Amino acid sequence: xxxxxxxxxxxxxxxxxxxxxxxxxxxxxxxxxxxxxxxxxxxxxxxxxxxxxxxxxxxxxxxxxxxxxxxxxxxxxxxxxxxxxxxxxxxxxxxxxxxxxxxxxxxxxxxx
Amino acid sequence: xxxxxxxxxxxxxxxxxxxxxxxxxxxxxxxxxxxxxxxxxxxxxxxxxxxxxxxxxxxxxxxxxxxxxxxxxxxxxxxxxxxxxxxxxxxxxxxxxxxxxxxxxxxxxxxxxx
Numbered sequence: 162x163x164x165x166x167x168x169x170x171x172x173x174x175x176x177x178x179x180x181x182x183x184x185x186x187x188x189x190x191x192x193x194x195x196x197x198x199x200x201x202x203x204x205x206x207x208x209x210x211x212x213x214x215x216x217x218x219x220x221x222x223x224x225x226x227x228x229x230x231x232x233x234x235x236x237x238x239x240x241x242x243x244x245x246x247x248x249x250x251x252x253x254x255x256x257x258x259x260x261x262x263x264x265x266x267x268x269x270x271x272x273x
Numbered sequence: 274x275x276x277x278x279x280x281x282x283x284x285x286x287x288x289x290x291x292x293x294x295x296x297x298x299x300x301x302x303x304x305x306x307x308x309x310x311x312x313x314x315x316x317x318x319x320x321x322x323x324x325x326x327x328x329x330x331x332x333x334x335x336x337x338x339x340x341x342x343x344x345x346x347x348x349x350x351x352x353x354x355x356x357x358x359x360x361x362x363x364x365x366x367x368x369x370x371x372x373x374x375x376x377x378x379x380x381x382x383x384x385x386x387x
Binding site: 192195197198202203204206207209212228239250255258259260261262263264265266 | 277304306310314315316318321323328329353356363366371372373375376377378380
């Protein structure tokens, strides 16, 4: 089945700086790569996703890049703000697109 | 409804009791998923429904765990003879059809076994 690895497990950045979280996946047939943000006491919320026919996607301060050859994808958050503090999960679908396998999560802390 | 609804939001139960957790997915979403999240940990897959069928039950930790879905809508996760290690947040998600449509998660049920 699909195996997703995520790094780093914790990340602290100064407010206004950029944050980058990286994930690798094992199944070369995977074609969809979402990122979820989980705030304390809430369920994960989809913040951005990318499909395998593009290399980059942006939505205001967040962007995701995909390298299919290397089988890795990354989340980039620019001009970080205190409300960006949360746990972020990457994911990739298994063969057949039946379910998502999640990375182990990154706890991002924005230092005011 | 507008989102995925889970109930109860919190449940405290005594060891050995049975519990039922409910998930009401987004209307029209055919795929429904249950995940478990232990304190500070990642998302552990439990079971997946497509319509009323469960093609993948591979994540259920033991035969004390079962789930069903009726009418292609509401799902119930049942844990029999609860143990302390069952304490976790149980998250439900639904998707329009397949995983690559993206999940919408509920807020979860926090289960505490005392």
